Amino acid sequence: MLKIGHYEFHSRLLLGTGKFPNFEIQKQAVDVSESQILTFAVRRMNIFEASQPNFLSMLDVSQFTLLPNTAGAKTAEEAVRIAKLAKASGLCDMIKVEVIGDERTLLPDPIETLKASEMLLAEGFIVLPYTSDDVLLAKRLQDLGVHAIMPGASPIGTGQGIVNPLNLSFIIEQATVPVIVDAGIGAPSDAALAMEMGADGVLLNTAVSGAKDPVKMALAMKLAIEAGRAGYEAGRIPKKRYASASSPMEGFSRV
Numbered sequence: 001m002l003k004i005g006h007y008e009f010h011s012r013l014l015l016g017t018g019k020f021p022n023f024e025i026q027k028q029a030v031d032v033s034e035s036q037i038l039t040f041a042v043r044r045m046n047i048f049e050a051s052q053p054n055f056l057s058m059l060d061v062s063q064f065t066l067l068p069n070t071a072g073a074k075t076a077e078e079a080v081r082i083a084k085l086a087k088a089s090g091l092c093d094m095i096k097v098e099v100i101g102d103e104r105t106l107l108p109d110p111i112e113t114l115k116a117s118e119m120l121l122a123e124g125f126i127v128l129p130y131t132s133d134d135v136l137l138a139k140r141l142q143d144l145g146v147h148a149i150m151p152g153a154s155p156i157g158t159g160q161g162i163v164n165p166l167n168l169s170f171i172i173e174q175a176t177v178p179v180i181v182d183a184g185i186g187a188p189s190d191a192a193l194a195m196e197m198g199a200d201g202v203l204l205n206t207a208v209s210g211a212k213d214p215v216k217m218a219l220a221m222k223l224a225i226e227a228g229r230a231g232y233e234a235g236r237i238p239k240k241r242y243a244s245a246s247s248p249m250e251g252f253s254r255v
């Protein structure tokens with residue numbers, strides 16, 4: 001079970017809702033992914049205008065936890081304003097804090113992210129900050145009392161996979177709250193690796209929405225995350241420098 005604040009989920013795949021070819025494909029992808037948490041940018045979703053097309057209107061929203069995110073915010077104050085708007089719409093008391101500090105890399109601004117997280121915790125939100133793979137920042141956020149940490153595997157939409165596995169392993173090692181690897185996942189093997197490393201979940205969007213067959217890729221990501229988690233729980237064998245026979249000969253009679 002993935003536990004975030006007072007929420008519990010059996011799925012460890014968090015799915016973004018942007019850039020799908022159309023709502024029908026998106027719905028099918030969401031269905032096969034069996035994801036229970038869908039994230040969306042409050043500023044891009046027409047949540048307050050019933051007449052406008054809105055992906056959420058295609059879903060039985062009672063089956064999902066909708067995780068609003070503060071995409072588009074450049075400052076802590078903007079992020080807090082967006083989070084409050086989302087809460088006012090009655091969707092969820094969880095918020096993914098996304099404060100972007102640089103337009104080209106879309107990397108999060110560490111100082112504004114920390115500030116926004118502190119302000120949102122004080123307002124009673126369940127706070128999930130999207131961070132870089134900075135080990136100390138993850139620790140500082142955790143010490144503030146955030147409910148999960150979401151380090152990027154690589155910049156949003158790049159599909160580069162986990163570019164700094166060492167940092168990610170340090171973040172996971174020291175974590176006292178769930179670690180959700182967020183952004184930059186390109187292939188199912190990236191998601192499986194994150195889970196094998198001990199991440200508690202994976203948030204992804206572009207790898208599915210931009211795939212040639214988004215529905216099949218959603219299924220592949222679901223299976224990869226399940227396989228990675230099972231592998232982590234099973235405990236992989238240590239890597240060795242030299243070979244050891246898979247069928248040892250000790251105890252066998254000579255013929």
Ligand SMILES: CC(=O)[C@@H](O)[C@H](O)COP(=O)(O)O
Nearest residue numbers: 016156157183184204205206
């Ligand atoms: C949807 C969302 O929250 C994105 O900002 C997220 O970080 C996913 O990134 P990818 O599109 O790289 O999977």
